[in-house]
Amino acid sequence: MLSVEDARARILEPLTPLSAEFVALDFAWGRVTARPVAARLSNPPADISAMDGYAVRACDTGPGARLAIIGAAPAGHPFTGAMSTGESVRVFTGSVMPAGSDAVLIQENASRDGDRLTVHEAVAAGRHIRRAGQDFARADIVLPAGRRLGARDIGVVAAANHAWVACHRRPIVALLATGDEVAFPGEPIPPGGIANSNTPMLAAVIRAAGGEALVLPPVADNIAAIAGSIDGLRCDMLVTIGGASVGDHDLVQAALAEHGLAVDFWKIAMRPGKPLMHGRLQRDTPVLGLPGNPVSALVCALQFLLPAIARMTGDRAEILERDSAVLAAPVGGNDQRADHLRASLTRDTAGGYVVRAFDRQDSGMLRRLADSEALILRPPHAPALPEGARVEIIRLDRFGL
Amino acid sequence: MLSVEDARARILEPLTPLSAEFVALDFAWGRVTARPVAARLSNPPADISAMDGYAVRACDTGPGARLAIIGAAPAGHPFTGAMSTGESVRVFTGSVMPAGSDAVLIQENASRDGDRLTVHEAVAAGRHIRRAGQDFARADIVLPAGRRLGARDIGVVAAANHAWVACHRRPIVALLATGDEVAFPGEPIPPGGIANSNTPMLAAVIRAAGGEALVLPPVADNIAAIAGSIDGLRCDMLVTIGGASVGDHDLVQAALAEHGLAVDFWKIAMRPGKPLMHGRLQRDTPVLGLPGNPVSALVCALQFLLPAIARMTGDRAEILERDSAVLAAPVGGNDQRADHLRASLTRDTAGGYVVRAFDRQDSGMLRRLADSEALILRPPHAPALPEGARVEIIRLDRFGL
Numbered sequence: 001m002l003s004v005e006d007a008r009a010r011i012l013e014p015l016t017p018l019s020a021e022f023v024a025l026d027f028a029w030g031r032v033t034a035r036p037v038a039a040r041l042s043n044p045p046a047d048i049s050a051m052d053g054y055a056v057r058a059c060d061t062g063p064g065a066r067l068a069i070i071g072a073a074p075a076g077h078p079f080t081g082a083m084s085t086g087e088s089v090r091v092f093t094g095s096v097m098p099a100g101s102d103a104v105l106i107q108e109n110a111s112r113d114g115d116r117l118t119v120h121e122a123v124a125a126g127r128h129i130r131r132a133g134q135d136f137a138r139a140d141i142v143l144p145a146g147r148r149l150g151a152r153d154i155g156v157v158a159a160a161n162h163a164w165v166a167c168h169r170r171p172i173v174a175l176l177a178t179g180d181e182v183a184f185p186g187e188p189i190p191p192g193g194i195a196n197s198n199t200p201m202l203a204a205v206i207r208a209a210g211g212e213a214l215v216l217p218p219v220a221d222n223i224a225a226i227a228g229s230i231d232g233l234r235c236d237m238l239v240t241i242g243g244a245s246v247g248d249h250d251l252v253q254a255a256l257a258e259h260g261l262a263v264d265f266w267k268i269a270m271r272p273g274k275p276l277m278h279g280r281l282q283r284d285t286p287v288l289g290l291p292g293n294p295v296s297a298l299v300c301a302l303q304f305l306l307p308a309i310a311r312m313t314g315d316r317a318e319i320l321e322r323d324s325a326v327l328a329a330p331v332g333g334n335d336q337r338a339d340h341l342r343a344s345l346t347r348d349t350a351g352g353y354v355v356r357a358f359d360r361q362d363s364g365m366l367r368r369l370a371d372s373e374a375l376i377l378r379p380p381h382a383p384a385l386p387e388g389a390r391v392e393i394i395r396l397d398r399f400g401l
Numbered sequence: 402m403l404s405v406e407d408a409r410a411r412i413l414e415p416l417t418p419l420s421a422e423f424v425a426l427d428f429a430w431g432r433v434t435a436r437p438v439a440a441r442l443s444n445p446p447a448d449i450s451a452m453d454g455y456a457v458r459a460c461d462t463g464p465g466a467r468l469a470i471i472g473a474a475p476a477g478h479p480f481t482g483a484m485s486t487g488e489s490v491r492v493f494t495g496s497v498m499p500a501g502s503d504a505v506l507i508q509e510n511a512s513r514d515g516d517r518l519t520v521h522e523a524v525a526a527g528r529h530i531r532r533a534g535q536d537f538a539r540a541d542i543v544l545p546a547g548r549r550l551g552a553r554d555i556g557v558v559a560a561a562n563h564a565w566v567a568c569h570r571r572p573i574v575a576l577l578a579t580g581d582e583v584a585f586p587g588e589p590i591p592p593g594g595i596a597n598s599n600t601p602m603l604a605a606v607i608r609a610a611g612g613e614a615l616v617l618p619p620v621a622d623n624i625a626a627i628a629g630s631i632d633g634l635r636c637d638m639l640v641t642i643g644g645a646s647v648g649d650h651d652l653v654q655a656a657l658a659e660h661g662l663a664v665d666f667w668k669i670a671m672r673p674g675k676p677l678m679h680g681r682l683q684r685d686t687p688v689l690g691l692p693g694n695p696v697s698a699l700v701c702a703l704q705f706l707l708p709a710i711a712r713m714t715g716d717r718a719e720i721l722e723r724d725s726a727v728l729a730a731p732v733g734g735n736d737q738r739a740d741h742l743r744a745s746l747t748r749d750t751a752g753g754y755v756v757r758a759f760d761r762q763d764s765g766m767l768r769r770l771a772d773s774e775a776l777i778l779r780p781p782h783a784p785a786l787p788e789g790a791r792v793e794i795i796r797l798d799r800f801g802l
Contacts, residue, residue, distance in 0.1 A: 076582030181477030186564030
């Protein structure tokens with residue numbers, strides 16, 4: 001059976017960042033840049049004052065020196081003349097420095113009497129001036145391609161005077177739930193049936209990862225119906241839920257075969273999570289077949305679907321960030337399957353993570369998964385560990401999961 | 402001057418979670434529950450098989466025992482009869498257990514020949530059965546009020562058979578940028594003017610925190626124009642940008658006075674970040690006046706606006722989560738103002754955080770802020786610290802910032 005890492009590598013290998021679209025700045029938060037962003041102006045655009053005070057010539061200053069105030073330069077209204085010896089101009093934080101000035105005398109170090117200024121303290125040339133381009137110069141690359149835009153990045157894009165940003169298209173990920181027993185929440189539930197938790201949950205995962213969920217209407221356990229439900233479908237990835245193994249009632253692979261399914265693999269050494277199917281349809285649409293068990297589906301979505309969507313969005317950051325934590329209680333040894341123990345998470349007094357695996361790890365317990373702040377990663381054949389041992393964890397809330 | 406903690410407490414004190422709205426499940430990801438969510442059915446709804454195999458009576462099993470296969474119960478099609486001694490029914494993962502059965506014999510431990518089954522191994526009563534309500538029972542509270550819904554929570558809400566969720570209304574936060582020098586990105590920039598980075602950046606912060614940004618058109622430095630721009634405004638909070646101190650060109654307080662502004666405070670002991678204004682308008686609309694400097698504005702938004710919005714969304718989680726990190730380089734001693742050092746973040750081999758404060762901490766450097774993965778929190782009067790010392794940090798990406 002394939003390892004989690006090998007399976008992920010095979011899923012990611014053929015995926016590339018999607019083509020670009022031009023996104024209005026106001027909608028660009030959380031999107032990923034498709035090109036580097038170059039500054040359209042310098043920041044600051046000119047030498048500006050960093051304080052409220054008076055633009056002066058440093059050589060004119062010294063305790064008791066008297067200067068003429070020949071004007072003011074409030075922000076947005078630069079002083080248009082030039083300053084000579086013995087002159088000063090009132091400035092404010094952000095004011096453009098008048099021609100001829102070379103320093104700012106802060107207002108606390110001067111007294112004003114009409115248009116006369118008495119200096120209390122000498123000021124060095126260059127004092128309290130922010131130089132043009134100190135933050136960035138026109139044509140500087142202020143953000144790289146492949147950057148998921150946080151609020152501070154949006155600030156930089158705006159400061160560089162862009163109202164539109166080239167971002168990678170959001171991947172459209174189609175979700176197909178099959179099964180006679182599955183009813184969407186609020187729909188009539190057949191005898192022995194259940195409310196479909198997988199589709200809404202996975203649609204949320206897709207959104208959290210930066211994709212767009214395309215939810216297909218539910219389909220009964222019938223090869224022709226399943227095959228027909230994806231006629232004409234255009235998407236960047238098809239995710240099927242349930243029916244991926246080879247039991248008597250697992251019809252999805254048979255139905256997808258009519259659309260040219262080439263199966264890459266369908267078994268992986270992980271728990272919860274088996275079976276997972278990976279393959280491609282005609283026109284190279286990648287297919288990921290997630291287990292029908294919701295806990296297994298979510299863990300597989302974390303390990304495979306999130307990184308796949310991140311790759312298609314062009315995000316270059318490490319998506320599956322792990323943390324180190326200390327065990328609050330022992331864990332047993334592991335078999336050949338990578339395990340994902342549902343666990344509660346607290347902090348010790350030094351701020352470090354402490355995790356405790358829940359006693360029952362039944363993959364039927366979705367509510368227990370919702371209560372889990374973290375998954376403890378247990379590699380294949382990992383030995384039993386005592387309380388206090390270090391383990392790798394994944395915080396579920398980190399990904400909107 | 403007020404401490405950061407006291408200022409935050411005063412801003413949060415009058416704020417309460419907003420009223421509820423009924424949100425379609427497909428739009429509920431990231432929203433906050435306004436009421437506990439009670440299960441409308443049990444999960445599983447009946448005793449079900451956890452494996453593919455045969456429903457049996459445990460007392461009939463044992464190596465070599467032979468049973469009649471009297472039917473099948475695929476998921477969604479429960480077996481409607483009852484089993485007697487010597488009988489079995491084909492079941493699959495998720496099948497409802499037939500009446501009269503008390504265990505599942507997994508298919509690997511039996512051989513089938515037509516409608517006859519040969520048992521290879523005895524099975525204990527209750528084996529491979531998931532009990533009705535094992536995850537949750539009808540009427541159980543499966544999620545509390547005040548929970549920000551992650552994907553796994555959406556799964557639980559769906560499994561509990563809700564298509565709609567009562568969530569707190571998203572706070573509408575109006576953003577007012579004033580100043581003759583400020584042009585929105587792509588608009589003509591006046592002489593000495595700059596591209597307005599604050600409004601798009603803060604709109605992103607508001608969204609990241611779960612609010613809705615209401616961006617007011619820009620207003621010149623004129624009391625009547627500023628006052629007029631908020632005539633008829635309805636919002637849950639007004640955020641002004643710039644003009645909050647008492648310099649010659651700070652007209653915002655004067656304009657808001659015409660709308661009944663009662664100032665609570667307008668100075669805090671933090672860097673970057675002074676001045677910050679807090680008050681209330683007529684009809685008790687809270688007002689937060691952020692500094693015009695973008696770096697200061699973002700740090701103030703982190704410390705005050707994010708928690709304020711989280712409070713209004715009803716989110717009960719600790720929003721300003723801190724981490725512990727080790728210094729890669731010494732930091733100097735601090736004065737009376739809480740400082741927020743922009744820093745790069747890496748991991749040591751054990752997975753712990755290592756931070757390095759940038760040499761220049763000029764609050765004019767927005768691009769540097771975008772490059773900062775973390776802020777190092779330096780309390781007032783904190784002593785100088787050597788390389789290797791532990792500090793508290795805030796990861797900016799954690800909040801979509």
